Amino acid sequence: MVLIFHERVGLDGRRISPFSWRIRYALAHKGLDPDVVPTRFADVARIRALSGQDLVPIIEDDGYVVHDSWSIACHLEDRYPDRPSLFGGAAGRGAARLINVWSDTVLGRAMRPQIYADFIRCIDPGDRAYFRRSRETQLGMTLEQYSADRDAALPAALAVCAPLERTLSEQQFVAGGAPAYVDYIIFSVFQWARIGSPRDVLADATTMNATREWRARMVAMHGGLGDRFAGYPIDTA
Amino acid sequence: MVLIFHERVGLDGRRISPFSWRIRYALAHKGLDPDVVPTRFADVARIRALSGQDLVPIIEDDGYVVHDSWSIACHLEDRYPDRPSLFGGAAGRGAARLINVWSDTVLGRAMRPQIYADFIRCIDPGDRAYFRRSRETQLGMTLEQYSADRDAALPAALAVCAPLERTLSEQQFVAGGAPAYVDYIIFSVFQWARIGSPRDVLADATTMNATREWRARMVAMHGGLGDRFAGYPIDTA
Structure with missing residues (x-):
């Protein structure tokens, strides 16, 4: 069996993609140990030739080429x-x-302005011009403008998490007593925020205690998988 | 086996509670046919004596008395x-x-102002003074004031449903290929809106086609369960 995981990387091999994170956790959950191909934004020609589209994560599994994190999770479950x-x-x-x-369109969008102005420094220097140009075109403003009101916007972003907080105050994981893919989905957004900014969105949130403790459990599982790679580049900024 | 379902009723036996609806569907899903005790707001002394709290639905199951719809669903599943x-x-x-x-705190709250000024006419006439007083105290305004801007608020209420719409455009039910309790949870909110107002919140929503079609499937299942009781009292208003 040949299993290959094309995973998004940033500065010095940092893991910067929530979609790649959820697949990394899914692979660990399944006890699968793929060959990892670190993939920069600059590698788009290789990704396009492989899969007919531009995005990672991608799994190559014994001849199957599967892109899109949801499709990959379903593939791993079925295979x-x-x-x-x-x-x-x-x-x-x-x-x-x-x-x-919900996680991609509501939670992820609520968290994005919290980190985007910082996040550019996690990107490989050779990818930063592309990242800035593509995202600023999409947003219609600079990354810094997009994140300028983040302190004022944080309570609304955390309000989006209220159902999650209440659920995690009642059970250890989103999937109940043990983690499953729903945990990896939601965790990947918080992991992206955690690695993408020096400012912890949950640091002062006294109303988010259950979510913060769950996040710590998620970081620690699978042999401390959430801390296996470098965090925000404070010292190299 | 004695199984008793204390179910909220309104005007002329109308079923007016989303929480009772999800249990009615859960019972049908399990193939259980309980004795039903129609329960008005005025019956609170009986409910309190039975369960130590004021709310229905309640299930009495061979000596167990279970209140709170989530707890009832778990009880039915385990028993x-x-x-x-x-x-x-x-x-x-x-x-x-x-x-x-999420359904109770986000979806339900988004839908509530869409129907509340109409909903009072679904309540048993003997319960209306209580309903109005308790809800207006909670809201800090009249039901009519609460619903006054509902047309302007409808797009935001439907935006809350966007993840649901996208999911249902990909799969027949929230639970995938066949309905399960997650469907009953979310459907109960739309059923409450459907019965509680003459105005269909999904009528003109061209972006909600998959949700509207799913709602019709939900109404039709279990022998047309969603249409078993009277709808909004247009003619008696």
Whole structure:
């Protein structure tokens, strides 16, 4: 079996993509140890030739080429059914899809202005011009303008997390008593925020204690996977 | 086995509670046919004596008295494990809890001003003074004031549903290929809105086609359960 994981990397090998993070956790959950191909934004020609589109993560699995993190998670679940389940069955997979969409479009968007002006410094220097240009075109403003009001916007961003906080005050993981892909989905957004900025969005949030403790459990699991790579580049800024 | 379902009712036996609706669907899903005790707000002394708190739904199941819709769903799942599963396993139950909290606190609150000024006419005439007083105290304004800007607020309420719409454009039910408790949770909010107002919140929403079609599937299932009781009292208003 040849299993290859094309994973987004930034400055000095930092793992900067929430979508790659959720697949990294999913692979660990399944006990799979792929060959990792660190992938910069500059590697887009290779990615396009491989998959017909521009984004990572991508999994190459014995001839299958699967892109899009949700499709990869489903592929891993279906191809390795005898390993620990990512979804816990069909109903769990269905519900996970709603949580996936919510996480990407609501939670992720709420967190993005909290980190984006800092995040550029996690990008490989050779990718920064591309990253800034593409994101600023999409946003219609500079990264710094986009993040300028982040302190004022933080309470609203955390309000988006209120259902998560309440759920985690009742159970150890989003998936209940043990972590599953729904945890990896949501954690990946907080991990992106954690690595992408020196300012912890949960640091002063007294209303987010359960989420902060869950995040620590998520960082620590799978052999401390959340701390395996370098964090925000404070000293090299 | 004696199974009793204390269910909230309004004018002429209308079923007016989203929390009772999700339990009604859960019972049908499990193939359980309880004795139903229609329960008005005025019946609070009986409910308090039975359960030590004021709210329905309540299930009495062979000596167990269980209140709170989430607790009832878990009770039914654990007590009738050989009947069709409401959660599809532990991970599905965990994820359903997050969706339950989101549905009650985010979706439900977004929909409430869309219907509240109309909803009073679904309440039993003998309960209306209590309903109005308790809700207006909670809201700090009249029901009519609370719903006054509902047309302007509708796009924001539907924006809350965007992750649901996208999910349902990809799969038939929230739980995937077949309905489960996560569907009943979210449907109960739309059913409450559907019965509680003559104005369909999804009527003109061209961006909510998948949700509207799913709602119709939900109304039709379990023998047309969603249409078993009277709708909004247009003619008696």
